[in-house]
Amino acid sequence: MREQCAGEIRRVLAPEGRVLVVDFAHAQPKSGFFGHFHRHGHVDPRDVVALLEEAGFRCVESGPVGISSLHFVLAVAAV
Numbered sequence: 001m002r003e004q005c006a007g008e009i010r011r012v013l014a015p016e017g018r019v020l021v022v023d024f025a026h027a028q029p030k031s032g033f034f035g036h037f038h039r040h041g042h043v044d045p046r047d048v049v050a051l052l053e054e055a056g057f058r059c060v061e062s063g064p065v066g067i068s069s070l071h072f073v074l075a076v077a078a079v
Contacts, residue, residue, distance in 0.1 A: 006055035010077055017077045019057065021048050025064075025071035045071045 009019055025045050049059045057075035064071055 002051055003055070006051050006057075010056045013077045015077055015079045019052070019075050019077070021052070021073045021075075022065065022070060023048070024069050045073060048073045049075075 013019065023043060023045075025043075045062060049062060052059055052073065052075045056078050058078050059073060059075045061074040062072065
């Protein structure tokens with residue numbers, strides 16, 4: 001599903017267009033009832049970079065946002 005989403009973003013984005021992905025990184029899995037529904041922080045930022053590169057993007061910057069464990073990846077659609 002993520003691969004399809006990244007591919008569709010690449011398909012509709014103009015050459016040199018940018019995409020920004022932000023998510024919680026390295027969060028500890030939650031247990032109990034709410035842990036079943038909590039989905040943030042389960043994707044390693046390196047996996048996001050790899051996913052975007054496989055879809056035809058060139059990652060230009062990646063790092064922590066500075067709030068909690070938020071992490072970003074900025075990528076440009078390859079020409």
